[in-house]
Amino acid sequence: MSKIILIGSPNSGKSLLFNRLTGLHQKVANFPGITVDVGSGALSGMPGTTLIDFPGTYSLQPISGEEQVAVDYFRRALDDAEVALVLCLVDATRLEKSLYFTLQVIRECARHGKPVVVLANMTDVLDKHHLSIDTEGLARDIGAPVIAISARSGKGLNDVQEQIRRTVGGQLAAVAADGVDTPDAILRGNAHQLARRYGPKGDILIRSQTRLDSFFLHTGLGGVAFLLIMYLLFQSIFTWAAPAMDAVEALLAAVSDRIVPAIGNQTARDFVADALFSGIGAFMVFIPQIFVLTLVIGMLEDSGYMARAALICHKPLRLFGLTGKSFIPMLSGVACAIPGIYAARSVDSPRKRLLTYMAIPLMPCSARLPVYTLLIGAFIPPTTALGGLVGLQGLAMFCIYFFGMLCGLLITGLVSRTRADRYSDLPFVLEMPPYRLPSWQPLLRNAWHRCQHFVTKAGSIIVSVTIVVWILGYFPNHGADLGSSWLGQMGHWIAPIFAPLGLDWRYGVAILTSFLAREVFVGTLGTLFGIEGADENMVPLVEHIQASNLPLASGLALLVFFAIALMCVSTLVILAKETRSVRLPLTLFIAYGLLGYGAAVLVYNVTTALT
Amino acid sequence: MTQSLWTLRAGDGCRIIRFDDALAASYRVRMMELGFHPGEIVSCVHAPALGAPKVYRVSNTLYSLDDEVALHIHVEPLSHHE
Numbered sequence: 001m002s003k004i005i006l007i008g009s010p011n012s013g014k015s016l017l018f019n020r021l022t023g024l025h026q027k028v029a030n031f032p033g034i035t036v037d038v039g040s041g042a043l044s045g046m047p048g049t050t051l052i053d054f055p056g057t058y059s060l061q062p063i064s065g066e067e068q069v070a071v072d073y074f075r076r077a078l079d080d081a082e083v084a085l086v087l088c089l090v091d092a093t094r095l096e097k098s099l100y101f102t103l104q105v106i107r108e109c110a111r112h113g114k115p116v117v118v119l120a121n122m123t124d125v126l127d128k129h130h131l132s133i134d135t136e137g138l139a140r141d142i143g144a145p146v147i148a149i150s151a152r153s154g155k156g157l158n159d160v161q162e163q164i165r166r167t168v169g170g171q172l173a174a175v176a177a178d179g180v181d182t183p184d185a186i187l188r189g190n191a192h193q194l195a196r197r198y199g200p201k202g203d204i205l206i207r208s209q210t211r212l213d214s215f216f217l218h219t220g221l222g223g224v225a226f227l228l229i230m231y232l233l234f235q236s237i238f239t240w241a242a243p244a245m246d247a248v249e250a251l252l253a254a255v256s257d258r259i260v261p262a263i264g265n266q267t268a269r270d271f272v273a274d275a276l277f278s279g280i281g282a283f284m285v286f287i288p289q290i291f292v293l294t295l296v297i298g299m300l301e302d303s304g305y306m307a308r309a310a311l312i313c314h315k316p317l318r319l320f321g322l323t324g325k326s327f328i329p330m331l332s333g334v335a336c337a338i339p340g341i342y343a344a345r346s347v348d349s350p351r352k353r354l355l356t357y358m359a360i361p362l363m364p365c366s367a368r369l370p371v372y373t374l375l376i377g378a379f380i381p382p383t384t385a386l387g388g389l390v391g392l393q394g395l396a397m398f399c400i401y402f403f404g405m406l407c408g409l410l411i412t413g414l415v416s417r418t419r420a421d422r423y424s425d426l427p428f429v430l431e432m433p434p435y436r437l438p439s440w441q442p443l444l445r446n447a448w449h450r451c452q453h454f455v456t457k458a459g460s461i462i463v464s465v466t467i468v469v470w471i472l473g474y475f476p477n478h479g480a481d482l483g484s485s486w487l488g489q490m491g492h493w494i495a496p497i498f499a500p501l502g503l504d505w506r507y508g509v510a511i512l513t514s515f516l517a518r519e520v521f522v523g524t525l526g527t528l529f530g531i532e533g534a535d536e537n538m539v540p541l542v543e544h545i546q547a548s549n550l551p552l553a554s555g556l557a558l559l560v561f562f563a564i565a566l567m568c569v570s571t572l573v574i575l576a577k578e579t580r581s582v583r584l585p586l587t588l589f590i591a592y593g594l595l596g597y598g599a600a601v602l603v604y605n606v607t608t609a610l611t
Numbered sequence: 612m613t614q615s616l617w618t619l620r621a622g623d624g625c626r627i628i629r630f631d632d633a634l635a636a637s638y639r640v641r642m643m644e645l646g647f648h649p650g651e652i653v654s655c656v657h658a659p660a661l662g663a664p665k666v667y668r669v670s671n672t673l674y675s676l677d678d679e680v681a682l683h684i685h686v687e688p689l690s691h692h693e
Contacts, residue, residue, distance in 0.1 A: 058644055058645065059640075059641065059644045061644070063637040063638065063640070063641050093671065094670070094671045095671070096646055096671065097645065097646065097670070097671075097672045100644055101644075188644065188648060192646075195670065199671070200671075203671065205671065206668060206672075209673065210668075213656070213657055213666065214657070217659050219659060219661075222659070310675075311659070311666070311675045312663060314663060314664050314677060315661060315664070315677075318677070324664075427638050427641075427676075427679060427680045428664060428677040428680065429638075429645065429674060429676055429680055430664070430674065430676075431645075431672065432666060432672075432673035432674065432675055
């Protein structure tokens with residue numbers, strides 16, 4: 001068994017090369033405690049040889065806790081006797097950027113007695129512009145073989161495989177140990193000189209890049225392009241994923257319809273239909289959104305546009321302690337918090353990623369929409385003004401959406417100014433990668449792995465919670481009456497909590513069940529009021545609430561509560577998985593619950609005083 | 612006569628003189644790793660409106676820096692024939 005380490009600086013094309021050398025079969029693991037993937041896969045055509053894909057880093061001198069973990073892991077891997085070779089990937093079009101890191105890797109390998117092969121990637125781009133790098137000269141000076149490759153076109157990959165075979169067969173010696181004590185400052189100077197001596201001459205590549213930037217970073221045109229691209233991204237989550245989400249629901253319903261009638265025992269039948277299939281459906285329905293969003297974000301990253309989008313958004317978001325990279329996760333959170341939380345992986349600063357995690361659950365996600373629609377329909381009159389152009393209900397919907405976003409920004413702004421700096425921060429120094437066409441294979445693979453991660457990490461917990469809630473609502477009267485079930489009894493117990501909002505126990509039960517997913521609030525309320533199918537057609541439920549004379553103050557209080565409270569088990573589970581801790585989700589659940597409740601009480605009392 | 616990197620307008624070139632002590636030591640090291648070392652020539656390629664981060668070219672790579680970093684990099688402007 002031999003292991004080959006693949007390491008390289010960010011934007012050097014490492015994912016594509018890894019994909020090329022291993023095919024689509026890989027395992028993805030995480031470093032303990034942080035969200036950095038380490039992929040591993042068997043090398044194609046070389047049984048018994050595993051390629052390990054390390055996260056991209058600019059240096060072996062870490063400046064954040066996460067980088068420290070990754071670098072320590074790399075150093076420990078070099079102590080592993082099974083590691084036969086280190087492949088260090090550099091971007092041949094921007095040699096100086098990569099060479100300092102390469103020299104650090106070579107020095108580290110010399111200390112551990114490991115051989116290194118340097119792979120100069122993206123030479124297809126150099127060929128296109130009639131440029132080249134001097135691989136022989138570079139290899140001579142750095143004391144390690146250098147192979148010119150193109151992960152995109154496949155150029156030079158046979159040479160890489162041949163080099164790996166020779167190394168595994170013991171034909172490539174370790175790096176000479178004469179430079180093990182060279183200080184970093186000397187390495188930096190050497191990298192500079194080597195890049196000048198052996199790198200491509202001229203600046204034709206950068207000139208074509210800046211021409212495109214003149215458009216995408218233009219104050220007017222760039223802003224329009226940004227809005228258009230973000231609109232497409234938002235549409236992709238809301239609209240493009242919708243048919244797949246409907247298909248998932250239809251498939252589950254069809255399977256349920258075939259299985260459930262065949263079950264003889266009534267309780268078992270109810271369990272399978274309402275607990276098991278509802279639980280599976282509760283998380284399966286997120287998969288199309290996660291897949292589509294991961295794919296679209298991957299396209300934006302691969303094409304080079306993501307860095308430009310982060311630049312455009314950075315200044316306004318910095319006011320609230322966030323970074324430009326927080327924008328896309330937060331925008332995704334407007335559709336659904338789950339893909340938004342996954343998207344926050346692209347925020348490299350641990351501190352700003354934490355703040356982004358805090359903001360996402362306050363974005364007005366699509367699960368809040370049915371709740372808002374019900375409450376606005378019940379409490380806000382359908383008055384219009386300006387010849388029907390402005391409707392009061394539409395205005396209320398806009399206000400509650402805006403309120404959620406504003407809460408998210410204000411909270412992160414406040415926390416960023418008061419919180420002790422336990423998480424390391426990184427300055428806004430963003431490499432602007434060249435524009436290029438995305439490579440589909442790694443993007444599809446990444447989207448697929450993200451879905452796998454969601455199913456394996458969150459699925460069982462979401463199903464378990466669904467089953468617990470079903471048991472509480474089903475027993476002891478076997479589903480005859482939700483009001484007298486254990487859940488109903490709990491609703492009575494917690495009724496005093498919601499009394500200050502003018503709400504009775506039935507609203508308490510509906511709020512409890514909305515923990516599964518916010519939209520469940522509507523269906524539960526319908527069941528408790530004896531209105532079937534309220535989640536499909538809200539009109540009878542709206543009329544019932546209006547007829548019950550529930551005051552406007554209670555309706556507004558509920559709206560505010562749902563805008564802030566983190567009533568979503570799936571979001572909590574994914575937050576726990578992504579942060580490797582229950583601390584953040586638990587803190588947010590309690591804090592946003594209390595804040596939502598406090599704000600609701602305030603709104604209730606102010607509205608009561610004014611009406 | 613030195614000025615901060617942040618004062619550069621699009622099209623301006625400069626030579627890096629030194630880093631401010633206000634920039635954390637780890638950030639200074641990272642900036643040098645990326646190519647922003649004293650003596651290096653840097654040019655401002657884009658300076659978007661409304662105080663957005665500016666785009667700088669160092670060697671054959673473009674980086675976007677905001678004022679929190681660029682204000683602490685002291686440079687001297689290049690004369691037109693450099």
